[in-house]
Amino acid sequence: MPDKKIFTPQARKMWDQIQGDSRLKILNNVLCMHCRKAVTININSARIVAGDLLLQGTCAICRSKVARLVEKE
């Protein structure tokens, strides 16, 4: 699980509402343009953008920048 300190309060609230299983799926299923496949994200920042949760970080394999938008349900 990512360090909670990188979450904005709002982002943390939304993240906490996601079930543990789903969180892992999100973290382990981020498309890396460099690896050209789904990879694990190492989150650097998490914030709310237009109501959705935006996770930004680096690819666990090649360390390229990757991002994952988690749409509000």
Ligand SMILES: [Zn+2]
């Ligand atoms: Zn990669």
